Amino acid sequence: MRLNGKVAIVTGSAGGLGAAYAMAIAREGARVAVADVNAEGLHGTAEAVRATGAQCLAIEAELGNEAQVVAMVDQVLGEFTRIDIVVNNAGGALLGSTAEIEKVDRYKWDRVLEMNLTSAMLMSRAVVPELKRQRSGKILNVSSRSARSTGWFSSVSTDYVAAKAGVIALTRQLAKELGPYGINVNCLVPGFTISGPRLQAAWDSMTDEERNRMLEATPLRRLPRLDELASVVVFLVSEESSYITGAAIDVNGGSFMS
Ligand SMILES: NC(=O)c1ccc[n+]([C@@H]2O[C@H](COP(=O)([O-])OP(=O)(O)OC[C@H]3O[C@@H](n4cnc5c(N)ncnc54)[C@H](O)[C@@H]3O)[C@@H](O)[C@H]2O)c1
Numbered sequence: 001m002r003l004n005g006k007v008a009i010v011t012g013s014a015g016g017l018g019a020a021y022a023m024a025i026a027r028e029g030a031r032v033a034v035a036d037v038n039a040e041g042l043h044g045t046a047e048a049v050r051a052t053g054a055q056c057l058a059i060e061a062e063l064g065n066e067a068q069v070v071a072m073v074d075q076v077l078g079e080f081t082r083i084d085i086v087v088n089n090a091g092g093a094l095l096g097s098t099a100e101i102e103k104v105d106r107y108k109w110d111r112v113l114e115m116n117l118t119s120a121m122l123m124s125r126a127v128v129p130e131l132k133r134q135r136s137g138k139i140l141n142v143s144s145r146s147a148r149s150t151g152w153f154s155s156v157s158t159d160y161v162a163a164k165a166g167v168i169a170l171t172r173q174l175a176k177e178l179g180p181y182g183i184n185v186n187c188l189v190p191g192f193t194i195s196g197p198r199l200q201a202a203w204d205s206m207t208d209e210e211r212n213r214m215l216e217a218t219p220l221r222r223l224p225r226l227d228e229l230a231s232v233v234v235f236l237v238s239e240e241s242s243y244i245t246g247a248a249i250d251v252n253g254g255s256f257m258s
Pocket of ligand 1: 011012014015016018035061089090092114115119190193194196
């Protein structure tokens, strides 16, 4: 097992991709803390992780709230005594956010930046003292293909695209600062993924033409399976990727080129 003895925090893990990442990391031998605002989903994930035989701590937290993030890190250290891996996966877009600049809603803009970018900064800030003390650690942030290219999907909102582009810049900045302490900081860049009922509904609500346009813009001509993202997450938080830092890894079937 590639993560034996390690302790991982996976945010945004009440379901969807975060739950898949938590399960994959647990299967590799790590103890896992899962964190989300969605308490019901969170406890479902924790039970599924424990069913693999792994130890799992479920922490209900609003990751845009500094005090809750700090308390969460303290709780993980209290329970597991160390932290090796943080996957800053929490995020997403808000219904009704727009791609048109004249219609951008300031409240939604702030909230989407908080969910996707500020949350990653707060979590990184809270765990870095421990990672520096250990002189090792892996921080994996989650961006989006929509931060790479404006093509294909005109309805992706301005706030989300800006936040996810900020996640890539944050990754590079932290990688440069923390590399001398033996801490790797990388970024995963998924494309459209049916991660659960919400994304399934989004896919189902598209016209055939929209779906075909998306697949034609994807050289591999298909959407990913969740395990195709989770396996890259495991690689990026394991020692197998020890000489990779500051990288934004496109796991989007090549659609970042479109
Ligand atoms: N599914 C896709 O097509 C896709 C594509 C590119 C990037 N991503 C990114 O991957 C990540 C996971 O996506 P998903 O499809 O599994 O979405 P999801 O909505 O199923 O999962 C996101 C989780 O983050 C949690 N969350 C959001 N903001 C939070 C906050 N402030 N505090 C605590 N929890 C918070 C939500 O409650 C939710 O459980 C997100 O960052 C998303 O932007 C997804």
